Amino acid sequence: MSVSPEQVRHIAKLARIAMSDEELDRLVPELNNILGWVEQLGEVNTDGIEPLTAVIEQKLRLREDAVTDGDIRDDVLANAPEPQHGFFGVPKVIE
Amino acid sequence: MSELTSKTIAELRDGFRGGEFSAREIAEGYNAAVEAARLLNAYTVTTPDDALAAAAAADKTRGQGDLPPLAGVPLGIKDLFATKGVDSTAGSRILKGFKPTYESTVTGNLRRAGAGMLGKLNMDEFAMGSSNETSAYGPVISPWRRKGSNVGLTPGGSSGGSAAAVAALIAPGATGTDTGGSIRQPAAFAGICGIKPTYGRCSRWGIVAFASSLDQAGPMAKTVRDCAILLEAMAGFDPKDSTSLDLPVPQWEANLSSDLKGKRVGIPKEYRIDSVPAEINALWDQGIEWLKDAGATPVEISLPHTKYALPTYYIIAPAEASSNLARYDGVRYGLREEGVKTLDDMYSATRAEGFGAEVKRRIMIGTYVLSAGFYDAYFTKAQRVRALIKQDFAKAFEQCDVILTPTAPSAAFGIGETTDPLAMYLNDVFAVPASLAGLPAMSVPGGLDAQGLPLGLHLIGNELDEQIVLNAGLAIEERAGFTARPEKWW
Numbered sequence: 001m002s003v004s005p006e007q008v009r010h011i012a013k014l015a016r017i018a019m020s021d022e023e024l025d026r027l028v029p030e031l032n033n034i035l036g037w038v039e040q041l042g043e044v045n046t047d048g049i050e051p052l053t054a055v056i057e058q059k060l061r062l063r064e065d066a067v068t069d070g071d072i073r074d075d076v077l078a079n080a081p082e083p084q085h086g087f088f089g090v091p092k093v094i095e
Numbered sequence: 096m097s098e099l100t101s102k103t104i105a106e107l108r109d110g111f112r113g114g115e116f117s118a119r120e121i122a123e124g125y126n127a128a129v130e131a132a133r134l135l136n137a138y139t140v141t142t143p144d145d146a147l148a149a150a151a152a153a154d155k156t157r158g159q160g161d162l163p164p165l166a167g168v169p170l171g172i173k174d175l176f177a178t179k180g181v182d183s184t185a186g187s188r189i190l191k192g193f194k195p196t197y198e199s200t201v202t203g204n205l206r207r208a209g210a211g212m213l214g215k216l217n218m219d220e221f222a223m224g225s226s227n228e229t230s231a232y233g234p235v236i237s238p239w240r241r242k243g244s245n246v247g248l249t250p251g252g253s254s255g256g257s258a259a260a261v262a263a264l265i266a267p268g269a270t271g272t273d274t275g276g277s278i279r280q281p282a283a284f285a286g287i288c289g290i291k292p293t294y295g296r297c298s299r300w301g302i303v304a305f306a307s308s309l310d311q312a313g314p315m316a317k318t319v320r321d322c323a324i325l326l327e328a329m330a331g332f333d334p335k336d337s338t339s340l341d342l343p344v345p346q347w348e349a350n351l352s353s354d355l356k357g358k359r360v361g362i363p364k365e366y367r368i369d370s371v372p373a374e375i376n377a378l379w380d381q382g383i384e385w386l387k388d389a390g391a392t393p394v395e396i397s398l399p400h401t402k403y404a405l406p407t408y409y410i411i412a413p414a415e416a417s418s419n420l421a422r423y424d425g426v427r428y429g430l431r432e433e434g435v436k437t438l439d440d441m442y443s444a445t446r447a448e449g450f451g452a453e454v455k456r457r458i459m460i461g462t463y464v465l466s467a468g469f470y471d472a473y474f475t476k477a478q479r480v481r482a483l484i485k486q487d488f489a490k491a492f493e494q495c496d497v498i499l500t501p502t503a504p505s506a507a508f509g510i511g512e513t514t515d516p517l518a519m520y521l522n523d524v525f526a527v528p529a530s531l532a533g534l535p536a537m538s539v540p541g542g543l544d545a546q547g548l549p550l551g552l553h554l555i556g557n558e559l560d561e562q563i564v565l566n567a568g569l570a571i572e573e574r575a576g577f578t579a580r581p582e583k584w585w
Contacts, residue, residue, distance in 0.1 A: 001472075015417065015462040016424070017455055027459065029122065033517060034460060038406040038473070044480050051478030052485055055294050055308060055533030056558060060337060077195040077491070078524035079428035088426050093438050 002032045031052070100126040100264040101107055101580075104168055104321040105269055111153065111167035116149035118167035125169050128265045134489065134585040135171035137250075137259040139174050139232050140182045141214035149211025161210035162336070169248045171266030173224055173257050176202045176216040176312075177301040185303040186230040186253075189449025190429045196268055200333045201312045208328035213266055216256030220451045221420065222305045225522040226513065227255030229453040234510050238263035238284065238581035242547040245584070249509040249524075250280030251383040252581060257315045258285035261579060268316035268325050272302060273410050274309045274505075276526025279538040281500035282315055283551025286579060288568065289315040290322045294533030295340035296332030297326075306415035307338075309408075309530050319539060319568040323347040326561065327390025331529050342512045342559070350562055358392035358563065361495030365401035367527060371504045375550060377489050378541045379501050382552045382571060386499060387571035398487040403480050404528040409520060410464050410477035412533075416454075417461025423449060456516060485532045497567045500525050501552035502538040522569055525553055535561040539568040540577040 003011075007026050011018045019027070073086055082089035102110065111118055118220040126143040146169040153166040171572035177183045177195035186519065198206070206212075219229040223232055226249035237259055239511055250259040253272035258281035273291035282289030290313050297312040304310060314325030314510055327347055333339040362383060382392050425431035432444035432526040432550030450458065464473035473550040491498065502511075514518050529536040538551040552571055556564040 001469075005464075008459070010186065011459050011463050011466065013443075014466060015458050016421075016442040016446055017450065017458065018440075018443035028458060030516060031459060031463070034409065034456075035463070037517060038410055038477075040408050041403055041410075041476050041480050044400065044403055044483065046479035046483065049479045049482050051475050051476070051575075052482035053339075055481075055531075056340065057487065058295070058338070061334070061341070063334065072196075076427075078196050079193050081425060081429070081431035089576065090426055091179065091436065091438050091441050 002036065003028065003035065100128050102267070104267050104316055104320050104324055105318070107168050108165065108324070111157070112162065114374070118153035119147065121167055122146040122169050122211060123149035125265065125267070125460040129213055132263055132265045132585050134236065135259050136233055136265055137217055137256040137263065137265060138171070138214040138237050139184065139186070139217050139256070142181055142212050144213055146213050147458060149209065153209055160384055163207065164324070165205065166209035168209070169211040169213045169268060170205060171213050171216045171257060171260045171269035173254055173270050173272060174200055174218050175272050175303045176270060177303070178215065179203055180315055182215060184231070184304070185222070186220045186232060187449065187451070187454070188231045188430060189445070190421045193428050195301070199300060199387060200298035200328045200335060203303065204331060205328050209329070216260055216269055216560060220454050221379055221416070222253040222272055222274055222451050223304065223416070223457055224252040225276070225280055225519050226508070227252040230373050231451060233567045235259045237507055237532040238585065239285065239507060239548055240581070240584065241559035242550045247510045249284070251284035251507060253277040254281050258282055258287060260288070261285065261287045261315055261317060261489050263585070267444045267564050268314055268321055270312060270329065272282050272310060272312050273530065274306050275412060275530045275571060276523035278315060278463060279526050279536060279553060280503045280522055281549070282538040283549065284507040284576065286549030287315055288319055288322050288537065289313060290326060290537040290541050290561065290564065291530070291535065291536045292330060293324060293340070295338050296330045298331070298339050300335040301332055304419040306412040307419060308415060314317060319565055319572050321347060322537070323565050324349055347561055347565055351569055353389055353565050353573050355567060355570055358391040358497065359495040360368050360386045360391045360393045360567070361396035361491050361498040362556065363394055363396050363398045363401065363491070363498060363500060365398050366500045368504065368524070371501065374544045375501045375504065376553065378550050381497070382541055386567060387570050388574060391567070396491045396498070398491055398528065400483045401528055402479065402489050404531055405520060405524055406476045407484065408527045408531060409460070409472050411481065413457040413461035414465050414474050415461070417458045417465060419561070420454070420458055425430040431466055484528055488532045488534060498555040499565045500553045500555070501565070502526065502553040505547065506544045506548035527559060529555045534558060535564050537564045537568050539571050541571065541575050542577065543579055
């Protein structure tokens with residue numbers, strides 16, 4: 001499988017990365033090169049093999065359903081590019 | 096105080112305890128060395144006051160009984176770790192100016208153990224790279240040079256700043272992180288030791304996430320013993336990381352022993368690759384002899400899915416990265432591109448401006464392999480092959496106790512010499528399988544190549560068996576007698 005420039009444009013949109021035509025043109029062969037290479041996995045017979053999800057076997061822990069964190073609004077906002085009145089400021093989304 | 100900077104962490108710790116020198120002398124010696132080595136571009140931020148404050152606390156406590164294990168020892172911290180109030184940018188423009196209001200668990204553990212911080216160490220952007228050339232701060236220059244040449248070499252990556260700092264004696268030890276070789280390959284390039292523990296030994300909390308199912312922190316230092324000391328301080332259960340192992344931290348240092356009698360060393364036949372320079376295969380053979388001399392018996396083993404490890408990694412790691420890096424959107428921290436009208440444009444413009452080429456490439460691959468219609472063909476397939484790679488190791492460890500291979504397929508290369516992304520990925524051909532299987536693995540210097548550059552030997556242990564990795568590393572270290580240091584040109 002190889003990707004077309006239109007597909008790459010679509011992926012860039014999904015990934016929310018603005019991309020110039022030049023950047024796109026450079027990326028198409030690079031991605032195809034990498035995707036062509038990873039396709040060798042097709043040679044491996046994986047019938048009946050469960051996908052690995054936990055590399056070291058362990059049970060997921062449960063913790064008590066109690067508040068253990070919070071009340072740190074100023075900390076949370078400390079690195080925000082545009083904090084406003086205790087909120088994250090963003091460009092207007094409703095006209 | 097230059098002689099202090101050539102000491103190991105064990106020597107600094109013990110000398111400080113014994114009253115040979117003060118913690119302040121150590122910190123001042125290192126602070127001066129760091130300042131004098133700006134040309135290497137190893138540090139992105141220096142924090143001399145932090146190192147001095149920890150030293151003052153150590154000096155004050157000395158003589159009052161219980162000293163924490165790393166009292167008097169300053170360290171370099173990879174920029175991937177969140178350090179409270181100190182820029183933590185993962186080598187990326189998109190995190191420019193980010194000063195966490197919290198401390199990562201691992202660096203918090205090191206601080207509690209008494210360590211001070213010399214500064215933050217340069218790295219490939221978001222730990223994506225094998226040469227440190229993808230950093231937004233520009234590449235780290237290795238302190239090593241080829242014989243008779245002044246061509247700038249890479250220190251490897253992604254923990255290239257860490258490796259260069261230890262090799263150049265501007266940190267006695269450093270934290271690294273390893274997703275697919277990012278501790279071991281730079282350790283090999285820089286002629287130092289570095290260990291990635293079993294996945295889950297070190298908490299990932301407060302470490303900027305790249306590929307969460309693979310990311311592990313580990314130490315980089317001059318000697319095997321120093322790695323054991325640092326790893327003991329870094330590791331430990333953390334309820335804030337859901338994959339943290341709820342197990343006591345072993346006494347790796349106290350249990351160090353290079354006596355390998357009765358141990359079997361697995362030599363995987365699939366790691367004999369023709370394109371690897373003869374010098375590297377010769378060093379591997381020498382390593383087998385050293386371990387035999389230490390009492391171990393070599394056994395040939397087979398890891399049949401080895402050749403599929405890199406392609407598997409380059410599906411899984413970018414897929415996880417594309418999810419993890421979705422958080423960088425210009426809203427909550429880091430860079431925000433102004434001058435765009437809509438929220439969606441702000442996201443796209445910020446990410447276009449903030450991420451470098453390699454990070455974008457991996458986000459794009461990851462987004463593609465996770466997208467509708469391709470998920471099963473790529474991502475699920477890779478997870479199945481990953482299960483087979485894990486199985487290969489499980490079977491191998493029925494026949495052996497530790498595995499020996501070369502660390503990297505080449506010595507350090509020049510800055511700008513490797514421009515093809517795929518060729519760069521091949522650097523981790525020997526390191527990635529152990530990452531995919533979550534196993535502890537270490538690089539130890541074995542010798543120099545004909546150009547005078549360090550080569551590393553790589554040890555892989557079974558789950559939770561860091562001890563055999565360290566012990567076999569110690570056996571090699573004692574026999575290799577590797578004392579070469581880069582000649583100071585900076």
